Amino acid sequence: MAEENKVKLHGMWASPYVKRVEIALKIKGIPYEFVEEDLVNKSQLLLQYNPVHKKVPVLIHNGKSICESLVILEYIDETWKNGPPLLPQDPYKRAKVRFWTSFVEKELLENVLLVVRSEGEAQEKAIKVVFEKLKLLEEGLKDLFQGETHHIDGENMGILDIVLCSLFGAHKAQEEVLGVKFIDPEKFPLLSSWVTAFTEVAVVKALQPPHEKLVMVYQFLRQKALRPSAAGVEVKEGVYVTSLSRSSPF
Amino acid sequence: MAEVKLLGFWASPFSDRVIWALKLKGVNYEYVEEDPHNKTQLLLQHNPVHKKVPVLIHGGKSIPESSIILEYIEETWPQNPLLPQDAYQRAMARFWIKFGEEKMATICAVFRTAGVEQEKAIQEATKLLKIIEEQGLGDKMFFGGDGIGLGDIAFGWLAYLYEVVEKVSAVKVLDADTFPQLHAWIQNLKEVPVVKENLPDHQKLVGHLKRRRETHLALLNCHN
Numbered sequence: 341m342a343e344e345n346k347v348k349l350h351g352m353w354a355s356p357y358v359k360r361v362e363i364a365l366k367i368k369g370i371p372y373e374f375v376e377e378d379l380v381n382k383s384q385l386l387l388q389y390n391p392v393h394k395k396v397p398v399l400i401h402n403g404k405s406i407c408e409s410l411v412i413l414e415y416i417d418e419t420w421k422n423g424p425p426l427l428p429q430d431p432y433k434r435a436k437v438r439f440w441t442s443f444v445e446k447e448l449l450e451n452v453l454l455v456v457r458s459e460g461e462a463q464e465k466a467i468k469v470v471f472e473k474l475k476l477l478e479e480g481l482k483d484l485f486q487g488e489t490h491h492i493d494g495e496n497m498g499i500l501d502i503v504l505c506s507l508f509g510a511h512k513a514q515e516e517v518l519g520v521k522f523i524d525p526e527k528f529p530l531l532s533s534w535v536t537a538f539t540e541v542a543v544v545k546a547l548q549p550p551h552e553k554l555v556m557v558y559q560f561l562r563q564k565a566l567r568p569s570a571a572g573v574e575v576k577e578g579v580y581v582t583s584l585s586r587s588s589p590f
Numbered sequence: 591m592a593e594v595k596l597l598g599f600w601a602s603p604f605s606d607r608v609i610w611a612l613k614l615k616g617v618n619y620e621y622v623e624e625d626p627h628n629k630t631q632l633l634l635q636h637n638p639v640h641k642k643v644p645v646l647i648h649g650g651k652s653i654p655e656s657s658i659i660l661e662y663i664e665e666t667w668p669q670n671p672l673l674p675q676d677a678y679q680r681a682m683a684r685f686w687i688k689f690g691e692e693k694m695a696t697i698c699a700v701f702r703t704a705g706v707e708q709e710k711a712i713q714e715a716t717k718l719l720k721i722i723e724e725q726g727l728g729d730k731m732f733f734g735g736d737g738i739g740l741g742d743i744a745f746g747w748l749a750y751l752y753e754v755v756e757k758v759s760a761v762k763v764l765d766a767d768t769f770p771q772l773h774a775w776i777q778n779l780k781e782v783p784v785v786k787e788n789l790p791d792h793q794k795l796v797g798h799l800k801r802r803r804e805t806h807l808a809l810l811n812c813h814n
Contacts, residue, residue, distance in 0.1 A: 392689065392725060406681045408688055415681040431665040435653045442655060443639065476639055 356506035457565035513554035592649030594619035603747035
């Protein structure tokens, strides 16, 4: 492949934001080189490609860098028009997908992270909020799917599927570490069957770290927030030095 | 053509964005003023999740969230494009729109703070505005390039709302010497007829934000 057309993805194996981009690239059948970044010792390249946020994921295409996972997903959809679309054609349907994607990103993800990082009363409060948001999402899905079963496979995963998958693909690990079941088929039948469906998609399965590794990630995030010294986290020049950032991908 | 309605609030920059986009596209619409303290059934029906303005109602279909509305407008009325054709340029526009949204609260934190906290807020705001000026705007006349685009619309609040924020908070952050390019951009944006003719009344905004600041500070004192 000519150098200019080469696609590179700078990422980190435990990052759900990076996972989103990987799923999209694989669904579109776009070959890419994955560059594992050590987030404690960020490479010069990363700082050059993402000077504003200094974070992963960063997509490099035609020598140019695109940052922010949701921006990258839209870029991928607009650049590689062959292969399954990540957004519907119709502007109103696109608006609905963007709305619920934004909801998952801002209302759900933030609150799930709050549950991970808290305990006691604060955690109970956060859990309550997550359940409220899940209820809203379940209602929203009824409207979005309009009573039809939303069939997902490697050919039709879209931005909303990808973003929800990046959050709840690890729901079993979340359950084990947090002791709370968010993806409850009795409370949220549509959402639960949807999550089950996309975790079965071959591309998602292939990219999902093993359960034990995911449990480790959530345990680490929790320890880091609640008991940093116990997490084996050393603060060096204001940065958490950890073993997580240096573990190998799979 | 299907009817277009906008539920908005006169002091909301999110509302203004949608007005500018509709007018730049030459789309006729009916404006409905919402009172945030007395929300209408219409608003609650058309934005049940967030219950906020702006909401665009097009042929009975509701689209909430200003950034989503802007993309919808761009896709539905392709005349006078507000996003570039090139995918990379579009990604850049979206990146900066997202950045502006995420950092707006921090840039406006001077409004909700006083004393030492406010000094910290000034420093943070200055840092962020510098990033926006140097890396977002750069040497361009507009965020959109030679002409106004969604990026300019999304950052528009910097051009008229922020000076009111500064005034009522008794601070100066976005000054011409520190931010020459942003200042030039503000002047250019205010000259665009659609923007010039569709800004909220300055005095009314000053009064409104003055009252809001008093409420914020009173709450702060309660907690101290």
